[in-house]
Amino acid sequence: xxxxxxxxxxxxxxxxxxxxLADTECARPDRSAWMPESQFREQMKRxxxxxxxxxxxxxxxxxxxxxxxxxxxxxxxxxxxDARPVEEVASSHLASxxxx
Amino acid sequence: MTSTLKTCALLxxxxxxxxxxxxxAAPHALAPFASQLPAPADAPPAMAAHFASSDxxxxxxxxxxxxxxxxxxxxxxxxxxxxxAADVQIRAARFDASSGQWSAERVLAGRESTQRAVGKHIRxxxxxxxxxxxDNRLWLFYVSVxxxxxxxxxxxxxxxxxxxxxxSAPRQLVTSPFLNISTLVRAAxxxxxxxxxxLPVYHEFLGxxxxxxxxxxxxxxxxxxxxxxxxxxxxxxxxxxxxxRAVALLRYxxxxxxxxxxxxxxxxxxxxxxxxxxxxxxxxxxxxxxxRPDGSLLxxxxxxxxxxxxxTLYATDAxxxxxxxxxxxxxxxxxxxxxxxxxxxxxxxxxxxxxxxGKPEQQARFLEQVTARMCSAEGCTFDYxxxxxxxxxxxxxxxxxxxxxxxxxxxxxxxxxxxxRRPHD
Amino acid sequence: MTDFxxxxxxxxxxxxxxxxxxxxxxxxxxxxxxxxxxxxxxPVQGISLALQLRTYIGDLSVASLVLIGWATLxxxxxxxxxxxxxxxxxxxxxxxxxxxxxxxxGLSYADPYQLGFEPRPMLLVLGLLCAxxxxxxxxxxALALVLATLAFAxxxxxxENYWDYLIDPYLALYSLGALLLAGGRWLLIRLSTRTRxxx
Numbered sequence: 001x002x003x004x005x006x007x008x009x010x011x012x013x014x015x016x017x018x019x020x021l022a023d024t025e026c027a028r029p030d031r032s033a034w035m036p037e038s039q040f041r042e043q044m045k046r047x048x049x050x051x052x053x054x055x056x057x058x059x060x061x062x063x064x065x066x067x068x069x070x071x072x073x074x075x076x077x078x079x080x081x082d083a084r085p086v087e088e089v090a091s092s093h094l095a096s097x098x099x100x
Numbered sequence: 101m102t103s104t105l106k107t108c109a110l111l112x113x114x115x116x117x118x119x120x121x122x123x124x125a126a127p128h129a130l131a132p133f134a135s136q137l138p139a140p141a142d143a144p145p146a147m148a149a150h151f152a153s154s155d156x157x158x159x160x161x162x163x164x165x166x167x168x169x170x171x172x173x174x175x176x177x178x179x180x181x182x183x184x185a186a187d188v189q190i191r192a193a194r195f196d197a198s199s200g201q202w203s204a205e206r207v208l209a210g211r212e213s214t215q216r217a218v219g220k221h222i223r224x225x226x227x228x229x230x231x232x233x234x235d236n237r238l239w240l241f242y243v244s245v246x247x248x249x250x251x252x253x254x255x256x257x258x259x260x261x262x263x264x265x266x267x268s269a270p271r272q273l274v275t276s277p278f279l280n281i282s283t284l285v286r287a288a289x290x291x292x293x294x295x296x297x298x299l300p301v302y303h304e305f306l307g308x309x310x311x312x313x314x315x316x317x318x319x320x321x322x323x324x325x326x327x328x329x330x331x332x333x334x335x336x337x338x339x340x341x342x343x344x345r346a347v348a349l350l351r352y353x354x355x356x357x358x359x360x361x362x363x364x365x366x367x368x369x370x371x372x373x374x375x376x377x378x379x380x381x382x383x384x385x386x387x388x389x390x391x392r393p394d395g396s397l398l399x400x401x402x403x404x405x406x407x408x409x410x411x412t413l414y415a416t417d418a419x420x421x422x423x424x425x426x427x428x429x430x431x432x433x434x435x436x437x438x439x440x441x442x443x444x445x446x447x448x449x450x451x452x453x454x455x456x457x458g459k460p461e462q463q464a465r466f467l468e469q470v471t472a473r474m475c476s477a478e479g480c481t482f483d484y485x486x487x488x489x490x491x492x493x494x495x496x497x498x499x500x501x502x503x504x505x506x507x508x509x510x511x512x513x514x515x516x517x518x519x520x521r522r523p524h525d
Numbered sequence: 526m527t528d529f530x531x532x533x534x535x536x537x538x539x540x541x542x543x544x545x546x547x548x549x550x551x552x553x554x555x556x557x558x559x560x561x562x563x564x565x566x567x568p569v570q571g572i573s574l575a576l577q578l579r580t581y582i583g584d585l586s587v588a589s590l591v592l593i594g595w596a597t598l599x600x601x602x603x604x605x606x607x608x609x610x611x612x613x614x615x616x617x618x619x620x621x622x623x624x625x626x627x628x629x630x631g632l633s634y635a636d637p638y639q640l641g642f643e644p645r646p647m648l649l650v651l652g653l654l655c656a657x658x659x660x661x662x663x664x665x666x667a668l669a670l671v672l673a674t675l676a677f678a679x680x681x682x683x684x685e686n687y688w689d690y691l692i693d694p695y696l697a698l699y700s701l702g703a704l705l706l707a708g709g710r711w712l713l714i715r716l717s718t719r720t721r722x723x724x
Contacts, residue, residue: 036422037423038421038423041379052435052436053410053431053436110659111656111659114659114671118648121675125643125648127643219532221572221580246580276629277638277693278694279583281583321685325636
């Protein structure tokens with residue numbers, strides 16, 4: 001394959017792969033609008049989520065690891081303003097965490 | 101002597117005795133809490149990690165730490181074959197501020213020395229609390245059991261007038277009318293303006309409830325004030341918010357909600373509000389809190405419903421309404437707290453050992469021991485528990501906690517470092 | 526060491542009372558008492574035998590010591606306490622036990638044990654009760670209260686709490702049990718009297 005074609009193909013593949021490798025983005029740079037962390041965790045608990053780890057991701061999301069009411073493992077990203085789930089990693093993929 | 105005269109004489113004699121007791125039993129007002137010294141301004145952010153204990157062979161647990169004049173520190177913990185073993189001793193080490201190193205361990209109290217001093221057979225020791233009083237007397241409180249399990253505990257007190265070089269013989273405090281059992285200590289004392297000592301204690305015999313023990317500056321028991329009742333809460337950690345107000349955060353031992361409980365006092369510890377659950381979770385494990393210069397609280401705890409695989413630092417205001425994570429001093433790499441595979445464990449735990457200042461020459465023996473303690477056929481787990489906070493006279497925070505049953509880990513950091521940790525305002 | 530002379534005394538008196546039926550006269554009882562005192566000092570596993578016992582039974586209150594002391598003296602010819610005297614004392618200690626123990630073990634928020642650290646109200650009430658006992662010639666109860674209060678005033682024991690000089694779990698159990706038995710017997714007598722009258 002010509003060198004130029006290999007370079008273009010490689011770049012295209014990189015572009016396609018980037019969303020899989022990149023952190024989940026929540027696009028909420030204004031932290032003053034975020035739901036207080038305490039309130040967010042309280043809301044999770046009311047929904048029956050047992051949080052084993054909470055973090056604020058580089059993509060400005062609230063991320064929790066834990067278990068639901070039925071003991072199912074969870075890894076979910078939330079919008080930090082309205083606590084809406086943005087991405088949930090399927091429990092079948094939770095042999096090891098996406099972003100430890 | 102006629103019968104009437106005899107009766108009068110006896111009445112007079114009895115009245116004299118009761119009058120003498122009356123005059124010797126003046127009520128003890130609880131003095132306001134001693135004010136905290138302000139932190140020095142403009143210190144650059146600083147954080148350091150060490151292992152305060154050095155023995156590799158023994159199980160260690162339930163550490164406490166206090167600042168000494170000049171910046172040195174002293175930490176105490178219990179160590180032995182296992183928790184509750186007859187060979188458990190109360191050990192201590194001293195941190196030299198100039199060299200930045202912890203000294204070798206020394207034994208402060210053992211089962212036999214305690215037995216001889218308190219006049220009872222002693223089965224086991226535990227939970228040492230070391231604290232420097234404002235009058236520069238160094239106090240060590242610890243628990244001993246003569247009968248049964250930890251529910252049969254009593255508190256013993258030792259004091260040093262030379263910053264820990266020599267100590268008085270232990271003296272058992274009488275704090276319960278039922279065979280003097282079931283008073284235990286765990287968290288840091290709070291000092292009152294008159295030099296008296298407020299020691300947070302708890303009872304765990306038929307019920308589980310916390311109490312505030314008031315001692316004179318000489319260590320005599322002046323009063324005992326109930327913080328909760330029932331069967332659900334223990335190991336209070338008390339922070340004075342101002343001269344009269346204090347908050348006690350409590351370990352929750354019930355089955356209902358797995359949350360930290362909180363109780364307030366408005367009268368310098370004499371009475372306490374009914375404990376209420378607050379936001380953070382609690383897996384029935386010990387937690388520690390300390391006051392900050394702005395009146396808020398710094399809390400270290402296992403914010404989990406089950407397990408002790410993560411220790412988290414939180415900031416919260418005096419009303420405990422707004423909890424913010426400041427970071428995890430230590431945690432398992434598995435965010436659900438599941439055991440990690442045995443083949444991954446050596447690399448992970450060795451890295452943590454080195455980052456905590458573990459000696460390279462001891463690493464091999466350490467790995468052997470920690471694998472034996474923390475690994476099974478299902479994999480390897482991590483335990484970070486029983487935190488204890490103090491803030492020294494220079495304003496530096498010192499946190500000690502049990503690190504995988506192997507070491508007492510010591511973290512030192514200042515207000516500037518904490519300010520950098522805040523995820524958002 | 527003043528912390529420990531009371532446990533040694535308690536040990537000696539208790540063992541004496543258990544073994545005294547083996548003796549036949551005052552001289553033998555005197556020797557037995559002296560022997561019990563010596564036995565209390567026997568070292569076992571680093572502490573004396575009396576302190577080993579103390580490990581398991583705790584400290585007896587001064588009131589308990591007065592009662593067993595009186596029982597000891599009655600083996601040497603001192604008249605034992607009369608039934609009325611005994612009943613009044615038992616009622617007093619049973620009342621104190623009911624006031625103290627349930628709450629102290631966590632059954633309520635109120636903790637009466639705390640009153641013992643600031644005991645002026647207790648001293649007032651018990652002082653008046655003591656006066657009543659003296660006027661009624663209930664010497665056992667009065668003596669127990671006076672000596673317990675004196676020991677507290679002088680801080681002769683390890684405790685700084687007035688309750689610990691007045692009552693202990695054994696005195697509590699004994700007085701409640703004896704009172705229940707006495708009450709039961711009284712009830713039986715009343716019932717049998719009434720039955721005979723009807724017949």
